[in-house]
């Protein structure tokens with residue numbers, strides 16, 4: 455039997471740890487997004503061969519190049535800072551599953567216009583600055599209901615699927631993590647105010663995904679624990 459690659463065994467190990475973390479929570483589906491930024495196509499294909507389909511990228515140029523070179527049934531997640539002048543490239547990617555980093559009503563409205571030609575509405579998450587640090591992007595927790603309302607009421611080519619946070623690195627060892635509690639609070643507020651249910655929570659990375667799953671995350675974004683450390687600091 456061929457030896458299993460390190461990437462495949464890492465993926466399996468992370469999936470097992472997600473399942474174990476679910477014992478500390480109400481059972482719910484958790485999607486593992488393999489964050490492949492700065493990593494070569496060969497690494498992505500290695501994970502793909504084991505059946506993995508959800509991959510996350512941070513840079514639009516890199517995402518656009520990878521989309522063109524890799525299988526069309528990959529379900530891409532955009533998880534990087536969104537510049538307004540790059541929204542058009544985002545809207546043109548047919549197999550884009552989720553844009554996780556919408557951080558203003560203005561960008562949602564601009565992206566909505568650009569998505570008019572898509573076969574199906576584009577799924578988005580609102581990024582929330584749960585730690586309210588000046589340096590972090592994301593919507594302030596007390597403004598997120600208003601932005602969600604704008605998306606739901608005025609953006610027919612977008613679908614609000616949920617919320618995302620990165621959180622403070624200083625909180626990543628805390629259990630429970632206060633950033634994740636804040637995101638859950640935002641979700642309840644939006645669901646209550648707009649009559650929605652089942653919004654997703656994208657929270658948890660290599661250092662804190664188990665805590666995030668135990669706190670109800672439905673979408674964890676794991677990079678270095680699958681593909682190894684990145685050279686660039688990002």
Ligand SMILES: *Cc1c(COP(=O)(O)O)cnc(C)c1O
Pocket residue numbers: 489491512533534620659660661675676677678679688
């Ligand atoms: C890079 C990145 C990740 C993955 O981080 P790791 O610590 O390598 O798991 C997750 N989410 C976002 C938004 C990122 O930029």
